Amino acid sequence: MNDIIVLEPVLMEKIWGGSRLKQFGYDTPSDKTGECWGISGHAHGTNVVANGPYKGLTLRQLWEDHRELFANEEGDEFPLLVKIIDAQDDLSVQVHPDDTYAKEHENYAFGKTECWYILDKEPSSELVLGHNASTREELQQMVDDQEWKALFRSVPVEKGDFVYVPSGTVHAIGKGIMILEIQQSSDITYRFYDYGRKDTNGNERDLHIKDSVACSMVPHVDPVLDRSSWKEDGVAIERLIQEHYFTVHKWDINGNVVRENRSYLLMSVIEGTGSVVTEGGTHTLKKGDHFIIPSTVANYEIIGEMKVIVSETTK
Known part of the structure; x- marks a missing residue:
């Protein structure tokens, strides 16, 4: 697919x-x-x-x-x-x-x-x-x-x-x-x-x-988070967390982003509109949409003005 x-x-x-x-x-x-x-x-x-x-x-x-x-x-x-x-x-x-x-x-x-x-x-x-x-x-x-x-x-x-x-x-x-x-x-x-x-x-x-x-954790200890930010392939990326079970990033997209896929990604649009393009087709995106880019997709492009939360299992 x-x-x-x-x-x-x-x-x-x-x-x-x-x-x-x-x-x-x-x-x-x-x-x-x-x-x-x-x-x-x-x-x-x-x-x-x-x-x-x-x-x-x-x-x-x-x-x-x-x-x-x-x-x-x-x-x-x-x-x-x-x-x-x-x-x-x-x-x-x-x-x-x-x-x-x-x-x-x-x-x-x-x-x-x-x-x-x-x-x-x-x-x-x-x-x-x-x-x-x-x-x-x-x-x-x-x-x-x-x-x-x-x-x-x-x-x-x-x-x-x-x-x-x-x-x-x-x-x-x-x-x-x-x-x-x-x-x-x-x-x-x-x-x-x-x-x-x-x-x-x-x-x-x-x-x-x-x-x-x-x-319950006793005593309670607040975790220390490193919210690192950088720009990559035309998208402003913020790493929210990388821990044992999951890695989560926030992408601020303004324009178009073309990326090579490494594994499978879980994507949730929390603001804005746009579209995602793969070899298999083009899909419009809006606030509230959730989708997966499977590992069988080699490359994809996301176009629009959106904030997207991107989650994956930590490898």
Whole structure:
């Protein structure tokens, strides 16, 4: 296949979701739409291919049956998941396991390390990022005593910020924040705290205190990020992160960019319009589009004025 893989988004309603995903051109099911899974091979929500010879198949099926599209990378699961999240209300305070804990306790290949590019926020919006306990015993005691305000660490955030959330990080996306999230392809979440909220049936959502305490990084340590920037082949590139599971860049395109393809790339348009050209065809691009340039594409050209988040597994 010498063309890109265009993916149909998967929209998910959430108790904390809103209506702002309509800004990306998505046909949202309600005004409680919290997530768009833009690039996903996960069993809980895999995208359908919208073009080319594999139209109608899922990304999960492509990973299983056409590994040549992904540089013959090994693994039972498509490794990454890219989402856009609209938090109309605070998300639960939660933590995700690492790979070892996920395999032992959930029988799943991946834990969940993730990162966030802040697309938008309200003036008073904050994240929960980390906690104030010095030892696991202190963490357990503060949880037992329900000292939530003293335990959780709130931090301000601005549009354009980038946040790295390795597994074991206590965190919550705050009310009014929109993010693009790149993560390991895992849907395992342990809730510490959920504000006593009730679902549409009047039930409080389950908490997972034992797993949350067991998985949490203690003490919390903020990661140090190196957001390096440079110009290359007519595009201004900023490396947001390069770590064990994924490498993420932001491309600011103003004109045209011609590049040789090294592997397979996950691309999400967060601003602007344009087009992408391969030997297999030309596709228009707009804010909210997600697509994959497979490893079978040797060269490609992107034309327009756009900001694109480019993700790949770290080789």
